[in-house]
Amino acid sequence: MAFSRRKFIQTGVGSAVAVAASVAGAEVLHPAGRNLESVKADMASASSSFANAAASETANQATNLPPSPQAAGQAQGPQSGSQAASQSPVTWAGEVQVAMAPDRMPEIPADKMTDAQKKAAEEFAAGRGTPVFGPFVPLLRSPEVMLRAKAMGDYLRYKSTLPPKVSEYAILITARHYSQEYEWAVHYPIAVKAGVNPDLLSALADGRRVKGVYETDQLIYEFVSELLENKCVCDTTYHWAVSKIGEQGVIDLVGLVGYYSMLALVLNTARTPLPKGEKPALALFPR
Numbered sequence: 613m614a615f616s617r618r619k620f621i622q623t624g625v626g627s628a629v630a631v632a633a634s635v636a637g638a639e640v641l642h643p644a645g646r647n648l649e650s651v652k653a654d655m656a657s658a659s660s661s662f663a664n665a666a667a668s669e670t671a672n673q674a675t676n677l678p679p680s681p682q683a684a685g686q687a688q689g690p691q692s693g694s695q696a697a698s699q700s701p702v703t704w705a706g707e708v709q710v711a712m713a714p715d716r717m718p719e720i721p722a723d724k725m726t727d728a729q730k731k732a733a734e735e736f737a738a739g740r741g742t743p744v745f746g747p748f749v750p751l752l753r754s755p756e757v758m759l760r761a762k763a764m765g766d767y768l769r770y771k772s773t774l775p776p777k778v779s780e781y782a783i784l785i786t787a788r789h790y791s792q793e794y795e796w797a798v799h800y801p802i803a804v805k806a807g808v809n810p811d812l813l814s815a816l817a818d819g820r821r822v823k824g825v826y827e828t829d830q831l832i833y834e835f836v837s838e839l840l841e842n843k844c845v846c847d848t849t850y851h852w853a854v855s856k857i858g859e860q861g862v863i864d865l866v867g868l869v870g871y872y873s874m875l876a877l878v879l880n881t882a883r884t885p886l887p888k889g890e891k892p893a894l895a896l897f898p899r
């Protein structure tokens with residue numbers, strides 16, 4: 613059975629090999645008056661011991677592995693809807709279920725909020741004209757972070773040099789990168805209203821590369837995708853962006869991608885559910 617280097621180490625097989633090799637190697641280098649045939653015999657014995665240890669370790673691990681969902685279902689019978697809903701989306705062998713996992717950080721009841729959280733929630737509602745929602749619900753666990761995130765979002769969404777069509781398209785490219793369904797559900801209709809082509813967004817939702825569209829759309833797709841995937845952009849993409857949206861536009865775009873990356877990571881960590889009535893729209897990336 614072949615092992616990857618990580619699995620080789622994790623299973624303990626690597627440790628067994630190291631011990632066996634060290635013992636055998638020491639005997640070869642320092643025979644202490646013993647003949648070659650005696651050393652060979654010891655090496656063969658060490659190799660046999662290693663094989664037995666590895667087989668035993670593999671058997672123990674197999675015994676300790678959690679059962680597959682199919683086996684668990686056969687043993688325990690069908691689960692109720694509430695039991696199924698409380699399961700993690702990651703199952704045995706890393707396969708992903710379609711069902712959404714439960715919210716880890718739901719809204720905090722008013723009588724459970726700290727004074728700092730109440731003050732931050734009031735300030736948010738006064739500034740945005742709506743109660744705390746979406747990613748700001750988990751962020752409220754750290755009131756100062758939530759308010760500073762709101763302030764940055766106020767500029768990037770409503771006051772930056774980028775037109776809404778560019779901003780919303782960049783936000784959806786970011787949401788797609790992180791497979792963030794909440795961000796996608798909220799910003800998809802805003803993007804379409806701002807003039808982003810629905811066919812282009814359909815390709816993006818499916819995980820297909822976007823090509824052959826208007827130059828500005830292609831630029832934003834290439835710049836944001838390259839930034840997210842490579843954590844930087846090449847000279848060609850950079851100069852192309854500066855020629856179209858200027859240096860301030862480039863910084864605003866990078867800031868927007870960074871901001872919505874942060875929100876996506878918060879939403880993914882908290883497992884914030886989709887807005888009521890919305891269904892998952894993003895295809896699973898191949899694994």
